[in-house]
Amino acid sequence: MATNLPVSAQSQGGVGTAPVPHTEHDDHLHDHEHHDQHWLWKYVFSQDHKMIARQFLITGMVWAIIGGMLSSLFRLQLGWPEATLDWLQPVLGKWIEGGKLNPEFYLALVTMHGTIMVFFVLTAGLSGTFSNFLIPLQVGARDMASGFMNMLSYWFFFLSSVIMFCSLFLETGPAAAGWTIYPPLSALPQAIPGSGMGMTMWLVSMVFFIVSQLLGGVNYVTTVINMRTRGMSMSKLPLTIWAFFLTAILGILSFPVLFSAALLLVFDRSFGTSFFLSDIYIAGQALHNQGGSPVLFQHLFWFLGHPEVYIVIMPAMGMVSEILATNARKPIFGYRAMIGSLIGISLLSFVVWAHHMFVTGMNPFLGSVFMFLTLIIAVPSGVKVFNWLATLWRGNIRFTAAMLFAIGFVSLFISGGLTGIILGNATLDIQMHNTYFVVAHFHLVMGSSAFFGLFAGVYHWFPKMFGRMMDEKLGYIHFWLTFIGVYLVFMPMHYVGIAGFPRRYYSWTGFDAFSQFADLNKFISIAAILAFFAQFVFIFNFFYSIFRGRRATENPWNSTTLEWTTPIEPGHGNWPGEIPAVYRWPYDYSKPGSEVDFIPQNVPYSQTPSSNLPYERELSE
Amino acid sequence: MTSLTILLVLVLLLVVFGLLFRLQILTAIFSGSYVRQIGTSNRINAVLMLVFMVVGGAAFFWSFAENFSKMNPPIASIHGHAMEKMFWTTMTVIGIAFVITQALLFVYSYKYQYKEGRRAYFFSHNNKIEVIWTIIPAIVMAALIFAGWKAWTRITGPAPKNAVVVEVMGKQFNWLVRYPGRDMKLGVVNYRLIDASNEFGFDLSDKAAMDDFTASEVHVPKGHPVLIKIRSRDVLHAVYMPHFRVQMYAVPGMPTRFWFTPTTTTDEMRAKLGNPKFNYELACNQICGKGHFAMKLNIVVDEPDDYVAWFAAQNPISKNEDLMASFKQMSKQTGLGKGNSQDAKASAIEEAGEMPATPLAAQSSM
Numbered sequence: 001m002a003t004n005l006p007v008s009a010q011s012q013g014g015v016g017t018a019p020v021p022h023t024e025h026d027d028h029l030h031d032h033e034h035h036d037q038h039w040l041w042k043y044v045f046s047q048d049h050k051m052i053a054r055q056f057l058i059t060g061m062v063w064a065i066i067g068g069m070l071s072s073l074f075r076l077q078l079g080w081p082e083a084t085l086d087w088l089q090p091v092l093g094k095w096i097e098g099g100k101l102n103p104e105f106y107l108a109l110v111t112m113h114g115t116i117m118v119f120f121v122l123t124a125g126l127s128g129t130f131s132n133f134l135i136p137l138q139v140g141a142r143d144m145a146s147g148f149m150n151m152l153s154y155w156f157f158f159l160s161s162v163i164m165f166c167s168l169f170l171e172t173g174p175a176a177a178g179w180t181i182y183p184p185l186s187a188l189p190q191a192i193p194g195s196g197m198g199m200t201m202w203l204v205s206m207v208f209f210i211v212s213q214l215l216g217g218v219n220y221v222t223t224v225i226n227m228r229t230r231g232m233s234m235s236k237l238p239l240t241i242w243a244f245f246l247t248a249i250l251g252i253l254s255f256p257v258l259f260s261a262a263l264l265l266v267f268d269r270s271f272g273t274s275f276f277l278s279d280i281y282i283a284g285q286a287l288h289n290q291g292g293s294p295v296l297f298q299h300l301f302w303f304l305g306h307p308e309v310y311i312v313i314m315p316a317m318g319m320v321s322e323i324l325a326t327n328a329r330k331p332i333f334g335y336r337a338m339i340g341s342l343i344g345i346s347l348l349s350f351v352v353w354a355h356h357m358f359v360t361g362m363n364p365f366l367g368s369v370f371m372f373l374t375l376i377i378a379v380p381s382g383v384k385v386f387n388w389l390a391t392l393w394r395g396n397i398r399f400t401a402a403m404l405f406a407i408g409f410v411s412l413f414i415s416g417g418l419t420g421i422i423l424g425n426a427t428l429d430i431q432m433h434n435t436y437f438v439v440a441h442f443h444l445v446m447g448s449s450a451f452f453g454l455f456a457g458v459y460h461w462f463p464k465m466f467g468r469m470m471d472e473k474l475g476y477i478h479f480w481l482t483f484i485g486v487y488l489v490f491m492p493m494h495y496v497g498i499a500g501f502p503r504r505y506y507s508w509t510g511f512d513a514f515s516q517f518a519d520l521n522k523f524i525s526i527a528a529i530l531a532f533f534a535q536f537v538f539i540f541n542f543f544y545s546i547f548r549g550r551r552a553t554e555n556p557w558n559s560t561t562l563e564w565t566t567p568i569e570p571g572h573g574n575w576p577g578e579i580p581a582v583y584r585w586p587y588d589y590s591k592p593g594s595e596v597d598f599i600p601q602n603v604p605y606s607q608t609p610s611s612n613l614p615y616e617r618e619l620s621e
Numbered sequence: 622m623t624s625l626t627i628l629l630v631l632v633l634l635l636v637v638f639g640l641l642f643r644l645q646i647l648t649a650i651f652s653g654s655y656v657r658q659i660g661t662s663n664r665i666n667a668v669l670m671l672v673f674m675v676v677g678g679a680a681f682f683w684s685f686a687e688n689f690s691k692m693n694p695p696i697a698s699i700h701g702h703a704m705e706k707m708f709w710t711t712m713t714v715i716g717i718a719f720v721i722t723q724a725l726l727f728v729y730s731y732k733y734q735y736k737e738g739r740r741a742y743f744f745s746h747n748n749k750i751e752v753i754w755t756i757i758p759a760i761v762m763a764a765l766i767f768a769g770w771k772a773w774t775r776i777t778g779p780a781p782k783n784a785v786v787v788e789v790m791g792k793q794f795n796w797l798v799r800y801p802g803r804d805m806k807l808g809v810v811n812y813r814l815i816d817a818s819n820e821f822g823f824d825l826s827d828k829a830a831m832d833d834f835t836a837s838e839v840h841v842p843k844g845h846p847v848l849i850k851i852r853s854r855d856v857l858h859a860v861y862m863p864h865f866r867v868q869m870y871a872v873p874g875m876p877t878r879f880w881f882t883p884t885t886t887t888d889e890m891r892a893k894l895g896n897p898k899f900n901y902e903l904a905c906n907q908i909c910g911k912g913h914f915a916m917k918l919n920i921v922v923d924e925p926d927d928y929v930a931w932f933a934a935q936n937p938i939s940k941n942e943d944l945m946a947s948f949k950q951m952s953k954q955t956g957l958g959k960g961n962s963q964d965a966k967a968s969a970i971e972e973a974g975e976m977p978a979t980p981l982a983a984q985s986s987m
Binding site: 090103104107177178182183184185188191192277278279280281282286290291292293294295328329330331333334335336337359360361364367368371372375376378379382383385386387389390392393394395396397398399404407410411414415418419421422425426427428430431433434435471472473474476480483484487491492495496498499500502504505506507508510511512513514516517520540587589590591592597 | 624639642645646659662663666667669670673677681684685688691692693694704707708711712714715718719722723725726727729730733734735736739740741742743744745746747750751754755758759762763765766769770772773774776777778793812813815822851854855856857859861863864866867868869870872873874875877898899900902904905906907908909910911912913914915917
């Protein structure tokens with residue numbers, strides 16, 4: 001166990017600094033007017049980035065449970081297509097008719113599952129939580145650039161959540177055209193009932209969601225650029241911050257395009273325009289729309305849709321880099337290459353969107369272009385994997401729950417990322433598009449890998465968020481059950497996809513071509529439902545530990561980054577005294593010549609003569 | 622009553638687990654082992670990493686082998702064979718990368734587990750190795766891109782001049798099929814002319830439409846290129862024929878196309894699979910509503926002679942009286958279908974370059 005470095009003096013503002021008024025931050029004992037906020041401003045409409053982060057986290061977790069429940073329901077249908085589901089009637093009411101799940105509601109279930117998981121859990125729940133929590137703490141700022149905008153960002157998300165949640169209970173059902181909501185299906189209520197009020201509410205909810213993302217994103221970018229503490233140059237930023245920073249830029253540039261797609265769809269639905277509609281005869285009527293193209297919607301949607309998946313995975317990548325380094329007690333291998341690959345991925349993510357559209361009827365020349373660009377993006381992703389492996393090599397690994405999930409992240413990212421190479425090849429995509437091969441691919445990279453990044457982040461930063469530790473043993477159980485579970489669900493799913501089983505199918509019993517995997521589908525459903533239930537180990541651990549967890553120390557993981565130099569429960573303003581200055585990069589773990597196996601960023605070189613590298617000796621004066 | 626009992630039992634079980642958990646923590650505290658230290662748990666997790674790799678890897682390879690024959694739909698087109706080869710070559714390449722990287726991950730996790738007194742190796746970067754593991758994947762990707770691109774341009778390029786043409790129109794929730802008849806030209810179609818008897822929206826004022834005929838299943842000749850023209854009448858659908866390795870969206874307002882050459886007749890495939898009931902199937906592969914999962918169309922691959930015989934036996938739509946009557950009525954209603962030159966010109970533009978210049982030899986003798 002590492003001894004405490006003489007750094008605590010540093011975080012208190014250094015020797016010789018006059019004591020500042022807000023040294024103690026104990027709500028119960030002190031009566032400073034500045035801290036006596038009404039609970040409405042302290043807990044509800046808080047402008048403190050840490051409180052907002054917790055709000056995003058709890059809301060994200062609630063949505064994750066709902067999204068998981070939806071998937072359990074439709075996996076019941078897929079695993080047992082002949083079964084009677086009467087016992088679900090108390091819960092699903094009219095959506096169970098004659099013991100069978102309503103096929104339109106089935107489509108609504110998969111639509112809402114996708115929407116909830118991609119946007120509400122993996123975007124808001126991931127970035128919203130960790131960008132908010134860590135950016136000010138790791139760059140050395142008192143709070144975000146605008147606490148007010150930050151507060152609005154959460155409450156717009158909350159408003160968006162309420163609307164989307166309510167849409168689940170509509171009589172005509174929630175949106176049911178797939179999370180990708182392509183028109184004309186999503187534009188015409190007569191094509192599917194969910195495209196009535198359900199789709200309207202989906203669009204309204206997403207507009208507020210996009211607003212929330214933009215408010216947050218602008219804040220994150222501004223804070224990283226403008227509010228770094230003394231000595232914190234861009235090349236001394238932890239990789240988490242680089243990841244959150246680039247993610248925010250991606251969001252700012254791409255979410256408005258989704259907004260435009262949604263806006264044009266609103267016009268087609270309600271104001272008689274023909275952006276996406278043409279030559280339609282439906283429900284006994286020839287519609288007046290002429291000249292529109294459904295393919296245009298797809299371009300606009302995927303212009304966000306593709307960067308969106310990198311918005312999901314990059315924060316997880318950043319956090320995993322941090323957690324692997326901390327728990328292997330080694331610098332992250334190739335810090336600059338890691339930054340370079342994040343930048344490469346960010347840039348390339350904008351020019352690959354039409355690989356989702358190879359077989360949509362767009363000009364095949366575009367297919368060639370996008371195939372070329374898509375396969376290039378595999379290179380920086382591969383570089384990251386190699387660097388993570390090199391970080392583990394010759395480390396001294398400590399398996400905290402966070403570390404287990406970080407290692408699991410790498411494994412799942414390898415599995416899911418490699419099948420992306422098949423799908424990026426337009427020729428092979430002819431056969432694989434819209435099959436369960438695609439479903440397996442994105443569930444490995446997003447549904448598993450990014451989720452593991454989320455879990456790793458929660459376990460790792462829980463002590464800083466709540467001043468207590470989560471239970472380690474429950475963490476191990478949660479990890480192993482989930483890790484085994486997701487592989488049992490999604491590895492076999494590739495076989496189903498290779499066999500050509502289409503996605504979004506209520507059942508495959510109508511086709512001889514899709515009749516050979518009934519048992520496998522049952523297996524997948526069982527594994528999925530069990531994996532879902534295993535998450536309650538985490539839920540229990542999380543809430544129990546908030547109230548009864550072992551009290552944390554200031555820096556329980558012996559990590560080098562700035563957030564661990566704050567008091568155990570950082571208060572308003574994060575550091576009671578002066579903000580520490582930064583002298584070194586965040587990865588001085590196991591540095592030769594140093595008695596302790598880590599040197600925090602805020603320790604000057606003058607204090608570590610024995611471990612300074614030659615060029616660092618010049619900096620120590 | 623039963624559900625209430627089950628609920629109560631679940632709640633009680635949860636309470637029991639909660640108490641056991643608390644008991645476990647308290648005993649650990651009293652025995653002094655609760656203080657976080659790196660000991661047995663760490664070693665157990667390290668071993669589990671290795672066990673997971675071995676057991677998981679074995680299970681994966683076993684299940685893959687078990688399911689291999691089931692996961693490969695028999696191939697019945699020329700480009701399909703080439704695509705299969707490309708698919709499994711790529712899978713082999715990524716399979717190798719998969720095995721190497723996963724093995725390193727789990728082996729390193731075990732091998733470099735915490736050991737008292739050991740120090741991690743401070744190794745921050747190595748630019749040479751970064752270059753190596755950037756360049757090598759880039760070269761591999763380039764090879765895959767090139768191969769993929771070549772195949773793609775061939776598959777999506779113009780259909781051979783002697784291709785047989787068939788048009789498939791997707792609608793909620795089935796497929797309509799039509800053939801261009803002896804003149805080998807598909808007639809004009811207009812969605813405003815659609816009604817119950819004229820599901821396609823045929824414009825029967827167009828001479829080219831007169832000998833078109835509809836069919837309840839698609840027939841194609843073995844060994845001849847087939848050009849499928851694809852339309853949709855309402856929402857997005859997709860033509861997906863897994864045995865032929867064909868997929869293309871059906872877009873309302875934007876006709877699409879895909880061409881392929883079938884290599885095996887339905888009868889030959891039935892014999893090969895030992896399944897007398899086998900049929901090539903077309904499935905809808907783009908979410909289109911309630912009946913998305915039930916849009917099946919049978920494709921029959923005939924010997925060329927049988928195809929010609931079948932073709933000759935079909936009745937052109939001009940002989941369908943209900944259709945004629947419906948067309949006349951809709952034409953009067955909408956003002957369309959009066960040999961309207963704009964429609965015909967537009968249709969001709971669509972068809973340009975896609976129509977066979979030389980007919981299937983036997984056809985011209987009819």
